[in-house]
Amino acid sequence: EAGVAQSPRYKIIEKRQSVAFWCNPISGHATLYWYQQILGQGPKLLIQFQNNGVVDDSQLPKDRFSAERLKGVDSTLKIQPAKLEDSAVYLCASSSDYSNQPQHFGDGTRLSIL
Amino acid sequence: GIQVEQSPPDLILQEGANSTLRCNFSDSVNNLQWFHQNPWGQLINLFYIPSGTKQNGRLSATTVATERYSLLYISSSQTTDSGVYFCAGSYGNNRLAFGKGNQVVVIP
Numbered sequence: 001e002a003g004v005a006q007s008p009r010y011k012i013i014e015k016r017q018s019v020a021f022w023c024n025p026i027s028g029h030a031t032l033y034w035y036q037q038i039l040g041q042g043p044k045l046l047i048q049f050q051n052n053g054v055v056d057d058s059q060l061p062k063d064r065f066s067a068e069r070l071k072g073v074d075s076t077l078k079i080q081p082a083k084l085e086d087s088a089v090y091l092c093a094s095s096s097d098y099s100n101q102p103q104h105f106g107d108g109t110r111l112s113i114l
Numbered sequence: 115g116i117q118v119e120q121s122p123p124d125l126i127l128q129e130g131a132n133s134t135l136r137c138n139f140s141d142s143v144n145n146l147q148w149f150h151q152n153p154w155g156q157l158i159n160l161f162y163i164p165s166g167t168k169q170n171g172r173l174s175a176t177t178v179a180t181e182r183y184s185l186l187y188i189s190s191s192q193t194t195d196s197g198v199y200f201c202a203g204s205y206g207n208n209r210l211a212f213g214k215g216n217q218v219v220v221i222p
Binding site: 031033040041042043044045048050055056089091095097098099100101102103104105107108110 | 147156207
């Protein structure tokens with residue numbers, strides 16, 4: 001079974017530029033999550049989708065972050081414009097549904113803002 | 115949200131030694147996962163353990179849900195065990211709350 005796929009693996013941009021990350025969950029997984037992991041901390045949930053609908057985006061900085069999962073499969077997370085404090089690893093995870101099923105994580109995208 | 119406290123924050127082990135990592139939760143969680151984050155940043159699932167004890171090779175985990183804590187045991191540690199260990203509890207719509215992690219270094 002293929003795992004959660006993410007791209008790119010690394011990204012370096014200057015502040016105020018925009019960036020997008022892509023995630024393809026495990027086949028058949030209805031629930032998709034985006035997390036932000038700042039150096040030295042545990043991952044923090046940004047947004048959770050169930051199929052193509054948003055379940056929880058309470059911690060997403062909506063003035064600069066946006067995410068979509070239009071067809072209920074793969075998802076894109078965008079930052080525009082980027083700030084220095086957005087430097088982090090962005091992790092995507094999926095689970096079969098949101099009834100307390102284990103989450104499986106992709107390898108992440110390491111974002112550096114100059 | 116739920117607060118997760120992990121101890122000890124840092125641990126240095128001689129290869130072959132045993133260790134115990136602890137995770138405390140501020141409130142009840144629906145389920146609990148342990149992860150190992152390797153030096154390349156990959157989060158590897160170790161255990162999905164809402165209660166009871168599970169074993170996988172040299173690793174085992176115990177969760178006592180009524181007392182809101184979980185333990186991860188590493189026996190006969192190897193250098194490949196180095197990395198950061200995270201526990202995370204799920205609540206609400208399967209939202210995970212992570213601790214700050216246990217940084218483990220195993221020296222040969």
